[in-house]
Amino acid sequence: MRKGFQFASISLALLFMLSCTRNTDTIVYPTFEQRQQVNALLISGTTNPGQTALEHAREAIAETFGDSKTILLINFASLPEKRDAYLTRMQGLFAEIGPGYEMHSLHDIELGRCAEAVKSAEGFYVSGGNTFLLLRELYDRDVVDLIRERVLGGVPYIGSSAGSNIGGQVIGTTNDFPLVDVPTRLSLGLLPAVFNPHHPDPALDKIQFEARQWKIGEYTRYHENEAVIGVTNPGMLRIRGDEISLVGIGATAFVHSDGEKQVITSTEVGEVSKALSRSVTR
Numbered sequence: 642m643r644k645g646f647q648f649a650s651i652s653l654a655l656l657f658m659l660s661c662t663r664n665t666d667t668i669v670y671p672t673f674e675q676r677q678q679v680n681a682l683l684i685s686g687t688t689n690p691g692q693t694a695l696e697h698a699r700e701a702i703a704e705t706f707g708d709s710k711t712i713l714l715i716n717f718a719s720l721p722e723k724r725d726a727y728l729t730r731m732q733g734l735f736a737e738i739g740p741g742y743e744m745h746s747l748h749d750i751e752l753g754r755c756a757e758a759v760k761s762a763e764g765f766y767v768s769g770g771n772t773f774l775l776l777r778e779l780y781d782r783d784v785v786d787l788i789r790e791r792v793l794g795g796v797p798y799i800g801s802s803a804g805s806n807i808g809g810q811v812i813g814t815t816n817d818f819p820l821v822d823v824p825t826r827l828s829l830g831l832l833p834a835v836f837n838p839h840h841p842d843p844a845l846d847k848i849q850f851e852a853r854q855w856k857i858g859e860y861t862r863y864h865e866n867e868a869v870i871g872v873t874n875p876g877m878l879r880i881r882g883d884e885i886s887l888v889g890i891g892a893t894a895f896v897h898s899d900g901e902k903q904v905i906t907s908t909e910v911g912e913v914s915k916a917l918s919r920s921v922t923r
């Protein structure tokens with residue numbers, strides 16, 4: 642009787658722990674071995690002021706995708722009625738990046754076959770829009786872990802804006818409104834930080850810059866174990882295994898980690914991973 646009671650209590654405790662793991666944002670960063678093959682590009686602004694869409698990122702996109710030409714577009718950040726047109730637009734933009742790209746979109750694939758499409762993609766391009774909508778639709782299709790697994794296996798990942806937000810550990814510092822609820826804010830965790838796109842540049846807009854820094858400061862006050870990296874519109878983070886670099890002419894990254902702030906303007910290889918090194922080992 643007593644044993645039965647103990648067994649039931651332990652099972653209940655285990656169940657409770659499991660449900661907690663699911664419902665709280667437990668950050669799991671890939672192990673050193675797991676992250677060696679990551680080849681990702683996290684773009685801040687799809688359009689850099691004064692340029693056409695993705696013009697500033699063409700070279701970095703071509704370099705990241707390399708020989709991978711069959712790209713799976715994930716455009717769930719757009720409203721459902723806009724996704725067809727978005728695919729056509731992206732196919733046009735990719736024709737300007739280089740020859741041979743073939744782009745299909747996950748929104749054209751029926752729910753039950755999404756996993757198959759993720760498994761066979763040669764590269765992922767996750768476009769911008771609303772971050773909550775994007776993550777929710779990926780969880781609805783049960784492909785978050787699968788995308789992560791494939792990227793850890795070396796399949797190139799390019800995110801833009803909302804697509805870059807989900808490259809971080811959680812979507813804690815998106816600028817978006819929660820259009821829909823998400824089962825968890827945990828995202829792909831390719832970056833040992835939380836991403837904030839479209840970070841204002843103090844040289845261009847001091848007031849907006851200060852407001853964003855304030856907001857991020859409030860965030861880290863409640864999430865002190867998370868590093869946050871804000872990137873200005875011309876900027877991108879290139880992740881190659883453990884080496885994370887800032888890319889883009891005139892780009893700046895603002896790193897908030899362990900109560901300290903660092904500003905990165907150098908596009909030297911590995912500058913961002915150096916600034917994040919303490920959070921990498923968490």
Ligand code: ASP
Pocket residue numbers: 718768769770771772801802803804806814815816817838839
């Ligand atoms: N709404 C943005 C985008 O995808 C994401 C963000 O600002 O957090 O363009």
